[in-house]
Amino acid sequence: MMRAWKLPILLVLCGSVIAIGQILQGSPVQAAVFLLVFVVLAGASSPLLFPKPVGALEAQRRSAVDGKPVVYWRAGCKYCMRLRFRLGRRARQLHWVDIWRDPAGAAVVREANGGDETVPTVFVAGRPHVNPGHVWVREQLPSSGG
Structure with a gap:
């Protein structure tokens, strides 16, 4: 931490x-x-500036229930900050996992990125997307959450 x-x-x-x-x-x-x-x-x-982070296992569980993407990030990452700012209030609709606070989250990111801790890595329906654009991330939010 x-x-x-x-x-x-x-x-x-x-x-x-x-x-x-x-x-x-x-x-x-x-x-x-x-x-x-x-x-x-x-x-x-x-x-x-980020919504309260949850652990990777809890984020995955919540995502399975509500269909919202899981964003793996870390403090100080300019790409994470850019995504967060461009999402605006919609950022609170995602599940955020701080890989520096959650070793399981860091392991998920390393597995998805060939051993690298490249963030933001956004999981949608169990599939990783590295440093996606904010418009694409918004489109992945369930319309009922919207």
């Missing part, structure tokens, strides 16, 4: 160091701007 927070923590620390330097140089406004930018970047690269 800590691995998912390394980049956001590093961004906040770097922003804090730069802000302190700006304050010492007599530029408190510039310090505040730098700190705000780094905090926003930290938030964007954190797990906070």
Whole structure:
């Protein structure tokens, strides 16, 4: 779980160091701007922007019941963030598995991708799709969920 927070923590620390330097140089406004930018970047690269992750087994069980795709992702992945942002509110209709929090999820992704942990990997009806477009993912949602 800590691995998912390394980049956001590093961004906040770097922003804090730069802000302190700006304050010492007599530029408190510039310090505040730098700190705000780094905090926003930290938030964007954190797990906070994603729906609450579930374990791979639970996601597979839920998907079998409701027919919704399962998205395997990890914090800090720019392709995962792009998919999440482009899906907008519809992202909450999918089952999200954070492969850094769930070893079983990481194993599923490695099996689907020849040993690589390539994300996002989206499973629809048990078939993996690596880094699919957001329009395609939206089309895979059951119409009743919509």
